[in-house]
Amino acid sequence: xxxxxxxxxxxxxxxxxxxxxxxxxLPEPVRLANGYREYGLRDAVVLARVRRLAELGLSLDEIRDxxxxxxxxxxxxxxxxxxxxxxxxxxxxxxxxxxxxxxLAEADPHPDSMVSPAMAAVLRDLPAKGSRFxxxxxxxxxxxxxxxxxxxxxxxxxxxxxxxxxxALARGHDLYRRLDELxxxxxxxxxxxxxxADLVAHIPGEMAEAMVANPAPGPGPVEPVEDVxxxxxxxxxxxxxxxxxxxxxxxxxxxxxxxx
Numbered sequence: 001x002x003x004x005x006x007x008x009x010x011x012x013x014x015x016x017x018x019x020x021x022x023x024x025x026l027p028e029p030v031r032l033a034n035g036y037r038e039y040g041l042r043d044a045v046v047l048a049r050v051r052r053l054a055e056l057g058l059s060l061d062e063i064r065d066x067x068x069x070x071x072x073x074x075x076x077x078x079x080x081x082x083x084x085x086x087x088x089x090x091x092x093x094x095x096x097x098x099x100x101x102x103x104l105a106e107a108d109p110h111p112d113s114m115v116s117p118a119m120a121a122v123l124r125d126l127p128a129k130g131s132r133f134x135x136x137x138x139x140x141x142x143x144x145x146x147x148x149x150x151x152x153x154x155x156x157x158x159x160x161x162x163x164x165x166x167x168a169l170a171r172g173h174d175l176y177r178r179l180d181e182l183x184x185x186x187x188x189x190x191x192x193x194x195x196x197a198d199l200v201a202h203i204p205g206e207m208a209e210a211m212v213a214n215p216a217p218g219p220g221p222v223e224p225v226e227d228v229x230x231x232x233x234x235x236x237x238x239x240x241x242x243x244x245x246x247x248x249x250x251x252x253x254x255x256x257x258x259x260x
Contacts, residue, residue, distance in 0.1 A: 006039040010047045017047065023213070025050050025063060045078055046070070052085040057152030059206075060213050092150065118157050119145040125169055133179045136241070162204040171202055185244035192244055196251035203256075212256050 007014045020026035026047055029037045046067065053063045070078050119141060127134040145153055162168060178195050185191065203211070 001039045001044075003037055003039065006044055006047060009044050010051060012047070012051060016051075020047065020050055023060060025060070025067065042075055042078075045075065045082060049078065049082050049085065052082065052089060055089060057148070057155045059155065059210070095150070116145055116153065119153075122157070122160060122164060125164060127173055127176055131176045131180055132183070133176045133241075133245075159204065159207040159210060162207075163202075168202070175199060175202060179245055179248065182244040182248065183242050185242070187243045187247040189244055192247050193251060196248050196255065199248065199252050200255045203252075208256050208259075211253065 001009070003014050003017055007017050017026065021028060026043070029039050029043055032038050049070065050063060050067070053066060058066070070081070073081075123138055123141060126138055144156060148156065163172060175195070175198065178191070178198075182189065182191060182195070200208070
């Protein structure tokens with residue numbers, strides 16, 4: 001089958017398939033005489049497995065390890081493990097729906113009311129008031145914590161842990177202040193590039209890798225890569241910020257991509 005047929009069968013875009021090839025998560029298939037890739041059943045199974053593992057919150061390195069183990073197995077074994085992945089995802093979806101049902105049952109639900117204790121500790125360290133960017137982060141983190149499966153929630157908290165150290169918290173509060181100051185600025189303001197560089201220096205290494213692996217579309221000239229795990233955190237943020245603030249994050253993504 002061709003790349004479009006493979007993508008449609010698994011339920012992803014052709015862009016995602018090419019992205020997985022670029023990351024060496026999906027092996028390159030045999031090419032026909034005309035140069036087109038020719039995919040088989042095992043390619044479809046591997047692609048589906050990659051997609052499910054990403055949705056379950058595994059990092060790229062963890063997915064590579066799983067796929068390396070899969071290569072020595074019979075197709076039936078891989079199919080059984082894919083079925084187990086789907087069963088785990090189904091259970092996680094049920095747990096998320098239970099959390100959402102409890103939130104919807106409240107007369108006046110608040111974004112912080114249903115977060116886990118670990119996430120509640122993170123939210124307590126954000127500026128309590130006065131920072132629009134801190135408010136956006138609070139809402140996004142509360143949402144992700146509410147709807148994420150346990151492995152995805154644990155992965156997010158692991159990525160954020162270096163940012164909860166006292167020195168990092170102080171830098172983070174200063175970065176929030178500088179972002180807020182760009183609310184009415186022009187995207188060409190010299191503070192934009194300086195702030196983007198400081199944000200890149202502030203972002204922990206593993207978090208930077210995750211951001212590059214799972215970016216999101218947004219304004220500006222940067223061509224976005226397909227968001228393979230549905231996070232789209234920047235897409236949500238762009239709807240809430242000014243052009244100069246959005247430009248900061250476009251520059252952050254550009255710098256991170258150049259470093260990988």
